[in-house]
Amino acid sequence: xxxxSDLQFLRQKIxxxxxxxxxxxxxxxxxxxxxxxxxxxxxxxxxxxxFVPRPKQALHEFDREFPVRLEFFxxxxxxxxxxSGKAFIVTDPEDINGLVHDDxxxxxxxxxxxxxxxxxxxxxxxSSVSSLHAGWWGDLxxxxxxxxxxxxxxxxxxxLADAPLPLxxx
Numbered sequence: 736x737x738x739x740s741d742l743q744f745l746r747q748k749i750x751x752x753x754x755x756x757x758x759x760x761x762x763x764x765x766x767x768x769x770x771x772x773x774x775x776x777x778x779x780x781x782x783x784x785x786f787v788p789r790p791k792q793a794l795h796e797f798d799r800e801f802p803v804r805l806e807f808f809x810x811x812x813x814x815x816x817x818x819s820g821k822a823f824i825v826t827d828p829e830d831i832n833g834l835v836h837d838d839x840x841x842x843x844x845x846x847x848x849x850x851x852x853x854x855x856x857x858x859x860x861x862s863s864v865s866s867l868h869a870g871w872w873g874d875l876x877x878x879x880x881x882x883x884x885x886x887x888x889x890x891x892x893x894x895l896a897d898a899p900l901p902l903x904x905x
Contacts, residue, residue: 741893745857746777748816752807757787757850759822761801765792767822767850772805781854783818784825786847794848799824803852817858825849857893 754773759766772785783805790797800823807816825831831849 742779742781745781745816745854745859745893748814748859749774749777749783749807749818752809752812752816754809755805755807755818757785758804758806759801760804761798763798763801765790765797766801767797767848772850783820783852783854785850785852787850789846789848794824794826797824805852814859814861816860818852818854818856820852820855823851823853825851855894859893 754771757767757770757772759769761767767787767790770787772787774783774785776784778784800821803820803822805818805820807818809815826849830851
């Protein structure tokens with residue numbers, strides 16, 4: 736399990752970036768469309784809560800849990816974040832009432848669906864590291880780092896589950 740300080744770091748970064756691209760990686764015929772989401776809350780269990788637009792199909796026809804990927808980015812920030820995990824469609828009124836205000840609660844029934852994502856892996860990319868090494872010498876150092884470690888400088892993976900997710904073919 737992830738140490739509390741690392742989870743706090745990820746919570747802070749997610750709350751700072753706030754918006755993400757939401758990709759459902761479900762293989763079934765019906766899946767939630769790719770959309771931009773705004774994270775409402777990241778709890779102490781490593782779960783993100785947000786809304787997606789309600790699909791035109793009946794909600795009970797969708798899988799209740801499915802794999803997802805979220806890509807957080809914000810212009811002007813020197814980092815970005817990719818999160819993989821398992822999403823759950825939340826329909827329990829007690830969960831919904833505990834998270835949202837009265838004005839948002841009215842939109843849930845008609846326009847929005849509450850989604851809870853259990854984060855399993857988070858990839859943190861610090862782009863300020865690459866800007867420190869300018870010129871051909873910096874390019875050479877970045878290339879050697881990529882060849883030797885198969886990652887770019889500033890990359891830091893976080894595994895929030897006991898076992899990492901299997902790699903998926905894109």
